[in-house]
Amino acid sequence: MNPELDFQLMKSQASELRRAAAEHRKVREAERRNKSERRSVFGKRRAS
Secondary structure: OOHHHHHHHHHHHHHHHHHHHHHHHHHHHHHHHHHHHHHHHOOOOOOO
8 A cells, every 4th residue: 555545544543543532531531520429429528
């Protein structure tokens, strides 16, 4: 394959992976926040 095409494909895949990782971090952070809010109902300290 053309080296320039290979490079563009590689950049595109890296960009998609970064976007997926950022989305995953966002979801995990939201889950963590929800879990800490639920815990606060039982009188434990809230993590803010």
